[in-house]
Amino acid sequence: MPVREHEGVAIWRRRTAGEALVRWFGWLVGLAIFLFCWKQISDATTWFFVWDAPTIAGDIWSRATPPRWEYISRLWWPIWDTLNIATLGTLIALFLAVPVAFMAARNTTPSRWLIRPIALFIIVSTRSINSLIWALLLIAIIGPGVFAGVISIAIRSIGFCAKLLYEAIEEIDHAQVEAITATGASRWQVMAYGIVPQVMPAFAGIAVFRWDINIRESTVLGLVGAGGIGLQLQASLNVLAWPQVSLILLVILAAVVISEWVSAKVRGAII
Known part of the structure; x- marks a missing residue:
């Protein structure tokens, strides 16, 4: 592990300055890729339907219950x-x-x-x-x-x-x-x-x-x-x-x- 001197006292560091810079650069690139992908997904999504999804799901649930049990004879x-x-x-x-x-x-x-x-x-x-x-x-x-x-x-x-x-x-x-x-x-x-x-x-x-x-x-x-x-x-x-x-x-x-x-x-x- 890298060690640097500060006023005559050795201070332990997990990474060197170069390694820390590379790590932060990697995180920055990953964040940029994530934001770009999210932008592409967001542009291709109709958010009105997303926000209305709970209402639609509740409506379908009300229509689907109870199941049509007599139909099971056609499923065997x-x-x-x-x-x-x-x-x-x-x-x-x-x-x-x-x-x-x-x-x-x-x-x-x-x-x-x-x-x-x-x-x-x-x-x-x-x-x-x-x-x-x-x-x-x-x-x-x-x-x-x-x-x-x-x-x-x-x-x-x-x-x-x-x-x-x-x-x-x-x-x-x-x-x-x-x-x-x-x-x-x-x-x-x-x-x-x-x-x-x-x-x-x-x-x-x-x-x-x-x-x-x-x-x-x-x-x-x-x-x-x-x-x-x-x-x-x-x-x-x-x-x-x-x-x-x-x-x-x-x-x-x-x-x-x-x-x-x-x-x-x-x-x-x-x-």
């Missing part, structure tokens, strides 16, 4: 579609993510200079695009419906599952792998008996965790025509049927809470 099939979209999408993603993860892990990839970059590109590209955008693209290609929702969830999940799995593969105990290799086992035998058993708990946890996330994501895919309960939500919003909207939101909330409870129990059993 859409919520079943939503669960199927999440489950099938997760299963497809796991099936595709496993080989991608093994190709991306440094200790299992066939080639660090060719195969691994391709695997990492697949992981990054599938994770970087939201499932709603995938759904919009797939609806334009294969048409609206549940199938587009399943594929969009699957593509979105590949990168997530493969990334966590390949990190788990790289963190395995190499002593066990070396012991199996010393017995003269082949590459596939080493993978089957030395690597796979070590990553299976992580794989199961990743699968359940991703399924839980996909339940949430699949509830809104219907807003763009990819099936599920989101389709009913969009239809109710279009006709301003607020009692139906409130009931659909309650059903979505219940589905998410149940999926969270199930995933927590399963992860607890695995761990």
Whole structure:
């Protein structure tokens, strides 16, 4: 820490004058950027609607309560579609993510200079695009419906599952792998008996965790025509049927809470 002399007495300072100047300059630049961004947001915002938002929210709340409970008979099939979209999408993603993860892990990839970059590109590209955008693209290609929702969830999940799995593969105990290799086992035998058993708990946890996330994501895919309960939500919003909207939101909330409870129990059993 810098020390300076003042009338023959050493005075401790946390930073030198130059370091303090740089720090204050950084704060000044950050404040200027914040004010500039706030100005851009403020110019693009209709503040009348912002100040009137509590009144509008209260009006919508009064229209949405009580929920239209008799409408629930028309929601069982859409919520079943939503669960199927999440489950099938997760299963497809796991099936595709496993080989991608093994190709991306440094200790299992066939080639660090060719195969691994391709695997990492697949992981990054599938994770970087939201499932709603995938759904919009797939609806334009294969048409609206549940199938587009399943594929969009699957593509979105590949990168997530493969990334966590390949990190788990790289963190395995190499002593066990070396012991199996010393017995003269082949590459596939080493993978089957030395690597796979070590990553299976992580794989199961990743699968359940991703399924839980996909339940949430699949509830809104219907807003763009990819099936599920989101389709009913969009239809109710279009006709301003607020009692139906409130009931659909309650059903979505219940589905998410149940999926969270199930995933927590399963992860607890695995761990």
